[in-house]
Amino acid sequence: MxxxxxxxxxxxxxxxxxxxxxxxxxxxxxxxxxxxxxxxxxxxxxxxxxxxxxxxxxxxxxxxxxxxxxxxxxxxxxxxxxxxxxxxxxxxxxxxNHELQRYLEHCKQLRTERAERMVQKLAKMGVKIEIEEIILKAQNGSVGRPHIAAVLQDGGFVRSFSEAFSKYLGSHSPAYVKSIxxxxxxxxxxxxxxxxxxxxxxxxxxxxxxxxxxxxxxxxxxxxxxxxxxxxxxxxxxxxxxxxxxxxxxxxxxxxxxxxxxxxxxxxxxxxxxxxxxxxxxxxxx
Missing domain, CATH: 3.20.20.140 (Metal-dependent hydrolases)
Structure with a gap:
């Protein structure tokens, strides 16, 4: 470069x-x-x-x-x-800006709902984690797939973030749910x-x-x-x-x-x- x-x-x-x-x-x-x-x-x-x-x-x-x-x-x-x-x-x-703040607050809710759907998909695959653990990882911030990956790693379901994405969370993986x-x-x-x-x-x-x-x-x-x-x-x-x-x-x-x-x-x-x-x-x- x-x-x-x-x-x-x-x-x-x-x-x-x-x-x-x-x-x-x-x-x-x-x-x-x-x-x-x-x-x-x-x-x-x-x-x-x-x-x-x-x-x-x-x-x-x-x-x-x-x-x-x-x-x-x-x-x-x-x-x-x-x-x-x-x-x-x-x-x-x-x-x-009021409209921007309002929209981002809406996104925060959508991201939590998305994570909940991914948790449900994982549960059907026998991978049981709790949404509360994910929200805790996000420290009440904007929930994303890396937070789910961290909980999967903590639970011993995967060895790494990359494995979590390739096995479960990537866009072509079984637990994936579309973003906003x-x-x-x-x-x-x-x-x-x-x-x-x-x-x-x-x-x-x-x-x-x-x-x-x-x-x-x-x-x-x-x-x-x-x-x-x-x-x-x-x-x-x-x-x-x-x-x-x-x-x-x-x-x-x-x-x-x-x-x-x-x-x-x-x-x-x-x-x-x-x-x-x-x-x-x-x-x-x-």
Whole structure:
């Protein structure tokens, strides 16, 4: 990966990470611990993008301000389009926007109901776990499949997170239940009406080209170029699409800190701070 994208070993290069998860969704670190890690990694700016949750903001922002690190309001919102799970990243929005708050509270309930259905499917397979254990893992935050995976691991049903997903929880596995089925146009509208910027998360993972272009026509502001699942070819490819449609670039580590990772690579998958500057310029222009 070129230095201009990685931010590793480039003198004077100011770096940012705009895709990080905490315990408020499916990461393993608290918001405060993530701020400490951002400080230690020398990030100029970062964003916590928990799944359908903004509860980390109040915990992280004061500490980031104290350390002089730029904290950018973030969220990763779930949607479904033509049978595909589409994740839309939101940045720089007003977290106190009433409609956004109302919708995210609705998502929290939907995520709990989804987990309950997955528990029922697992029970029919002889794998008996309790929804209360999963909610406890989520610390009353946004419930996700990694929380179910953690409970399966604790119960000795699987040896690792990856086994939990391949055997039970992955999108083609027997206990899988579809995620939130909101249309991405509604998610983009919610972000924009809260004075934020929308960006398509990890398109190289699961989003066909025709859907990427359809999302752009729905008012998408940017595309995530840098992501651990994007090799150099994919980064360049999505960068070309973003340039073609005058879209913003975003990116980051999609960091969760999951137990299966042998090493902690926090601060190594980053973007140039210049991309953040361009985002802010777009907001001002709007």
């Amino acid at each position: 070129p230095d201009s994208l990685s931010g590793v070993g480039h003198n004077g290069f100011e770096k940012a990470d705009l895709h990080i998860h905490t315990k408020c969704s499916d990461g393993i670190f608290t918001p405060e611990e993530i701020v400490e890690k951002a400080k230690n990694a020398g990030l100029k700016a970062f964003s916590i993008t928990d799944h359908d949750s903004v509860s980390a903001i109040d915990k992280a922002k004061p500490l980031a301000d104290q350390y002089g690190i730029e904290f950018i309001n973030g969220v990763e919102m779930s949607s479904t389009f033509q049978g595909h799970d589409i994740h839309i990243l939101g940045y720089f929005f007003d977290e106190n 089925e909101t249309h991405p146009a509604e998610v983009i509208k919610l972000i924009n009406e809260a004075s934020g910027i929308s960006s398509l998360a990890h398109p190289g993972q699961n989003v066909p080209d025709e859907i990427v272009r359809r999302l752009i026509s729905l008012g998408l502001d940017g595309i995530e170029i840098v992501h651990p699942s994007h090799d150099t070819y994919k980064r360049n490819y999505y960068r070309e699409i973003a340039n073609e449609y005058f879209l913003l670039f975003s990116g980051g580590s999609d960091y969760h800190g999951l137990k299966d990772q042998e090493e902690d690579h926090f601060g190594q998958t980053t973007i140039p701070y210049e991309w953040v500057t361009k985002m802010k310029s777009r907001i001002i222009a709007a």
